[in-house]
Amino acid sequence: xxxxxxxxxxxxxxxVLRGVNLEIEDGETIxxxxxxxxxxxxxxxxxxxxxxxQVGEVEVDGEEITRLGMEELAEVQKKFGMLFQxxxxxxxxxxxxxxxxxxRMLTDLDEGEIEKRVSEKLSLVGLKGIxxxxxxxxxxxxxxxxxxxxxxxMNPKYILYDEPSTGLDPIMADVINDxxxxxxxxxxxxxxAVTHDMVTAYKISDRIAMLYEGRIEEIGVPxxxxxxxxxxxxxxxxxxSEGPIKMKLRE
Amino acid sequence: MILGDRVEIRFLRYIxxxxxxxxxxxxxxxxxxxxxxxxxxxxxxxxQDIVSQMMEIGIRSFPVIGLTALFTGMVLALQTGYxxxxxFGEPVYVGMAVGFSMVxxxxxxTGCMVLAGRVGAAIAAEIGTMKxxxxxxxxxxxxxxxxxxxxxxxxxxxLIMVPILTLFADIIGVLGGLLVSVxxxxxxxTVYRDEILNFMRVDDVYQGLIKSLFFGVIIIMVCCYKGxxxxxxxxxxxxxxxxxxxxxxxxILVSDYFLTAFLVCIGIGAAHF
Numbered sequence: 223x224x225x226x227x228x229x230x231x232x233x234x235x236x237x238v239l240r241g242v243n244l245e246i247e248d249g250e251t252i253x254x255x256x257x258x259x260x261x262x263x264x265x266x267x268x269x270x271x272x273x274x275x276q277v278g279e280v281e282v283d284g285e286e287i288t289r290l291g292m293e294e295l296a297e298v299q300k301k302f303g304m305l306f307q308x309x310x311x312x313x314x315x316x317x318x319x320x321x322x323x324x325x326r327m328l329t330d331l332d333e334g335e336i337e338k339r340v341s342e343k344l345s346l347v348g349l350k351g352i353x354x355x356x357x358x359x360x361x362x363x364x365x366x367x368x369x370x371x372x373x374x375x376m377n378p379k380y381i382l383y384d385e386p387s388t389g390l391d392p393i394m395a396d397v398i399n400d401x402x403x404x405x406x407x408x409x410x411x412x413x414x415a416v417t418h419d420m421v422t423a424y425k426i427s428d429r430i431a432m433l434y435e436g437r438i439e440e441i442g443v444p445x446x447x448x449x450x451x452x453x454x455x456x457x458x459x460x461x462x463s464e465g466p467i468k469m470k471l472r473e
Numbered sequence: 474m475i476l477g478d479r480v481e482i483r484f485l486r487y488i489x490x491x492x493x494x495x496x497x498x499x500x501x502x503x504x505x506x507x508x509x510x511x512x513x514x515x516x517x518x519x520x521q522d523i524v525s526q527m528m529e530i531g532i533r534s535f536p537v538i539g540l541t542a543l544f545t546g547m548v549l550a551l552q553t554g555y556x557x558x559x560x561f562g563e564p565v566y567v568g569m570a571v572g573f574s575m576v577x578x579x580x581x582x583t584g585c586m587v588l589a590g591r592v593g594a595a596i597a598a599e600i601g602t603m604k605x606x607x608x609x610x611x612x613x614x615x616x617x618x619x620x621x622x623x624x625x626x627x628x629x630x631x632l633i634m635v636p637i638l639t640l641f642a643d644i645i646g647v648l649g650g651l652l653v654s655v656x657x658x659x660x661x662x663t664v665y666r667d668e669i670l671n672f673m674r675v676d677d678v679y680q681g682l683i684k685s686l687f688f689g690v691i692i693i694m695v696c697c698y699k700g701x702x703x704x705x706x707x708x709x710x711x712x713x714x715x716x717x718x719x720x721x722x723x724x725i726l727v728s729d730y731f732l733t734a735f736l737v738c739i740g741i742g743a744a745h746f
Contacts (some may be wrong), residue, residue, distance in 0.1 A: 306610065376615075
């Protein structure tokens with residue numbers, strides 16, 4: 223269970239989060255939607271402790287994490303796996319070494335066992351036989367799937383997706399969406415995704431929350447969001463440039 | 474308090490901002506150094522990372538350091554030979570000038586300047602690229618502290634390899650000076666050699682080696698810092714790399730003076746005629 227209370231975060235003069243309150247239940251898949259630059263990735267990074275807020279609290283399984291020291295925070299971070307927007311694969315390491323990274327650093331498993339797990343996780347994401355390739359030799363979709371295999375290699379309790387289908391062609395985006403749903407069924411983990419793609423959001427989510435002007439504007443199951451009368455939510459999900467959300471254009 | 478927008482006030486504000494930026498950078502750099510030492514103290518280090526960095530920092534730097542040291546020694550002998558020929562009528566004391574200069578100053582300082590350009594730039598660029606592509610964040614999510622994984626092996630490898638590289642530079646520089654002395658000024662090799670062996674002491678060499686250790690620490694910590702704090706995509710990486718090299722070089726030269734003064738004060742490499 224993750225609880226976010228009154229989270230405020232600024233970067234210099236830019237107030238990104240202005241009092242976010244959110245509760246994430248175990249086993250659910252929740253998607254946070256919002257415009258570009260509204261703070262979705264920033265919120266995600268607070269959940270896993272990569273950023274610290276100016277004000278507010280983040281509670282993971284009953285433990286408040288924003289004031290933890292380096293080592294205690296590292297213990298909490300072991301519960302999470304994260305798929306980054308660009309996959310963030312380590313470019314000097316092979317696919318095998320990338321997926322095995324957490325296992326090599328944190329466990330005493332022997333090479334044979336590690337090889338088995340790497341193979342198993344790559345199969346889960348629909349990739350086989352690419353263990354010796356370097357990240358530079360992979361396509362965008364393959365990079366994301368390797369990133370996903372790496373994120374689940376340690377069997378985490380929570381998995382975070384930062385724009386999982388962004389930048390992929392529609393078919394590959396749907397492949398990733400199917401993977402997210404499949405993983406939830408197979409591994410029974412809690413998933414938190416951030417996206418501005420409504421197709422993905424409707425498909426994978428138990429609940430959808432919209433972030434607007436630094437706060438959660440509305441939260442509900444996909445059906446409720448689709449029928450929402452809130453003008454901000456309506457403008458976003460119908461993809462209209464007219465409405466209360468004013469995207470600042472360059473002068 | 475609004476002090477207005479007058480030129481003087483804006484200038485003061487600018488100076489104030491710059492001082493604040495520099496002090497905050499110094500603070501964060503010191504914090505990075507403290508964390509690096511902390512992780513070294515914690516133990517369970519990955520030897521394969523340290524060894525691979527020793528290859529990269531040390532072994533691969535030998536050719537370029539050898540080349541720069543050779544020509545430094547040669548030009549030093551050339552300049553000293555002509556200068557003392559003018560002054561004393563004979564090219565005297567060339568061996569002593571080259572020997573002392575290389576061992577106490579030029580071996581450590583120019584060797585580390587070369588390292589700053591070669592190794593420092595690579596470190597800042599590599600870590601900077603990892604930062605802007607979120608690989609540093611990924612390390613945290615995989616239970617790995619980036620300072621322990623990236624900075625520690627590089628610092629340890631540097632502490633081991635830099636004194637060896639400095640000694641190598643000293644020797645090659647002295648040999649370069651020997652070549653010029655013998656073939657340009659007809660100074661007998663024995664005279665050159667005896668000037669060095671009779672007048673140089675071990676603690677002169679130590680002075681150079683101790684300084685080179687400090688310079689090495691400066692290079693690694695400054696360049697890791699610039700990499701870890703890099704922002705802004707490819708342009709940011711370029712800026713961080715340039716800044717890392719320039720800052721390292723300036724800090725080497727500035728600290729050279731203070732280190733030398735301090736070491737002489739406590740009797741290492743002090744004057745002894």
